[in-house]
Amino acid sequence: LDAVAQTDQDVYDIIRAEEERQANTIRLIASENYTSRAVLQATGSVLTNKYSEGYPGRRYYEGQDFTDAVENLARDRGKELFGAEHVNVQPYSGSPANLAAYYALCDVGDSVLGMGLPFGGHLTHGWKVNFSGRFYDAHHYGVDKETHLIDYDEVRRVAKEVKPKVIFCGASAYPRTIDFERFAEIAEEVGAKLVADIAHISGLVAAGVHPSPVPVADVVSSTTHKTLRGPRGGLLMCKEEYAKDIDRAVFPALQGGPHMHAIAALAIAFKEALQPDFKDYAAQIVSNARAMADAFNERGFDLVSGGTDNHLLLVDVTGRGSTGKIASTAMAKAGIVCNANSIPFDERSPFDPSGIRIGTPSVTTRGMKEDEMRQIVAWTDEAIANADDDAVLERIRGEVEELCGEFPVP
Numbered sequence: 001l002d003a004v005a006q007t008d009q010d011v012y013d014i015i016r017a018e019e020e021r022q023a024n025t026i027r028l029i030a031s032e033n034y035t036s037r038a039v040l041q042a043t044g045s046v047l048t049n050k051y052s053e054g055y056p057g058r059r060y061y062e063g064q065d066f067t068d069a070v071e072n073l074a075r076d077r078g079k080e081l082f083g084a085e086h087v088n089v090q091p092y093s094g095s096p097a098n099l100a101a102y103y104a105l106c107d108v109g110d111s112v113l114g115m116g117l118p119f120g121g122h123l124t125h126g127w128k129v130n131f132s133g134r135f136y137d138a139h140h141y142g143v144d145k146e147t148h149l150i151d152y153d154e155v156r157r158v159a160k161e162v163k164p165k166v167i168f169c170g171a172s173a174y175p176r177t178i179d180f181e182r183f184a185e186i187a188e189e190v191g192a193k194l195v196a197d198i199a200h201i202s203g204l205v206a207a208g209v210h211p212s213p214v215p216v217a218d219v220v221s222s223t224t225h226k227t228l229r230g231p232r233g234g235l236l237m238c239k240e241e242y243a244k245d246i247d248r249a250v251f252p253a254l255q256g257g258p259h260m261h262a263i264a265a266l267a268i269a270f271k272e273a274l275q276p277d278f279k280d281y282a283a284q285i286v287s288n289a290r291a292m293a294d295a296f297n298e299r300g301f302d303l304v305s306g307g308t309d310n311h312l313l314l315v316d317v318t319g320r321g322s323t324g325k326i327a328s329t330a331m332a333k334a335g336i337v338c339n340a341n342s343i344p345f346d347e348r349s350p351f352d353p354s355g356i357r358i359g360t361p362s363v364t365t366r367g368m369k370e371d372e373m374r375q376i377v378a379w380t381d382e383a384i385a386n387a388d389d390d391a392v393l394e395r396i397r398g399e400v401e402e403l404c405g406e407f408p409v410p
């Protein structure tokens with residue numbers, strides 16, 4: 001960062017401070033990760049200087065030999081990694097990828113069906129404050145009140161009633177395996193197209209530790225920066241029959257020039273995810289989440305659905321006399337960073353909900369394993385119990401920093 005330091009000391013100081021924060025805290029935000037240095041370097045490369053509207057071999061400006069080469073690499077590796085017929089690597093992020101999926105598969109005003117935000121769905125799955133809830137006639141399914149699992153019979157019932165053109169499955173806060181085949185059956189039964197949004201779990205899907213929707217969904221969307229551990233970006237995969245519609249939806253319908261520096265970094269992330277050790281990484285993410293779930297259960301916490309099958313867990317903290325906001329603020333003071341999160345059928349406000357969401361992708365990238373997960377849960381328990389005792393939180397923070405020192409950021 002020598003040039004940044006010379007040109008702009010203010011920005012340099014901010015970046016260095018954030019670097020330190022990421023190194024010295026335990027990051028449990030389920031949607032975050034640490035990319036490799038190779039991915040970071042490609043993100044800061046000269047590819048940021050190039051305009052390349054269009055697709056490889058069909059661009060609007062000259063000088064595309066190397067942008068074509070890198071986009072083709074990313075597309076080919078994406079196809080290999082996910083076994084997809086067609087891959088578009090141009091979406092700027094997960095939300096634009098979902099917007100493109102709607103654009104390709106239905107018209108404004110059409111009925112669409114997705115998981116409700118309060119049950120773990122994403123804003124772009126039809127929530128009222130989002131474009132998807134404004135442009136489309138959006139309907140929702142949730143989870144069962146007792147089990148907290150998706151009730152597929154209920155999804156089918158709602159789908160038959162609202163006759164959606166598009167069904168979205170996938171979530172931001174659902175700790176269990178998603179049965180994509182059942183969603184595909186329901187979509188077929190009601191004549192809807194199925195979009196599987198695997199933003200959170202794409203790394204697990206790539207590694208084979210979560211079932212893949214690629215064979216059964218019409219379109220699969222994803223971010224690239226969560227469990228997949230790539231640069232910030234978005235991704236669309238589809239059957240060949242939708243390839244043209246998807247490509248046209250991304251460009252020229254919704255976006256202009258692709259971010260080639262991000263696409264180059266994504267090509268690297270795909271290469272990394274194709275290595276055998278990525279499978280071990282993804283399996284460890286899940287083992288770590290399970291170890292945390294067991295530790296919380298042993299300490300008498302209430303977990304949504306009782307546990308986890310993937311990289312995240314939702315902990316109801318109200319049984320400990322706390323709230324999501326109080327707990328996450330106390331934990332942050334202690335150097336353990338997560339987010340407050342609604343739990344299914346939450347009676348509290350989304351600004352101070354009943355739960356916290358905890359994810360293991362980042363700590364697993366640092367090499368932490370089950371023993372460290374149990375220690376983190378012990379600190380979390382102590383922080384929540386002593387939310388207004390700054391001395392205790394400060395002491396935990398010191399211990400957290402020591403652990404972070406033993407597991408440096410790659």
Ligand code: PLP
Nearest residue numbers: 093094095122171172197199223
């Ligand atoms: N889809 C899901 C399931 C997500 O969890 C997210 C982000 O958290 C997105 C889409 C949107 O991704 P982005 O924040 O990159 O727009």
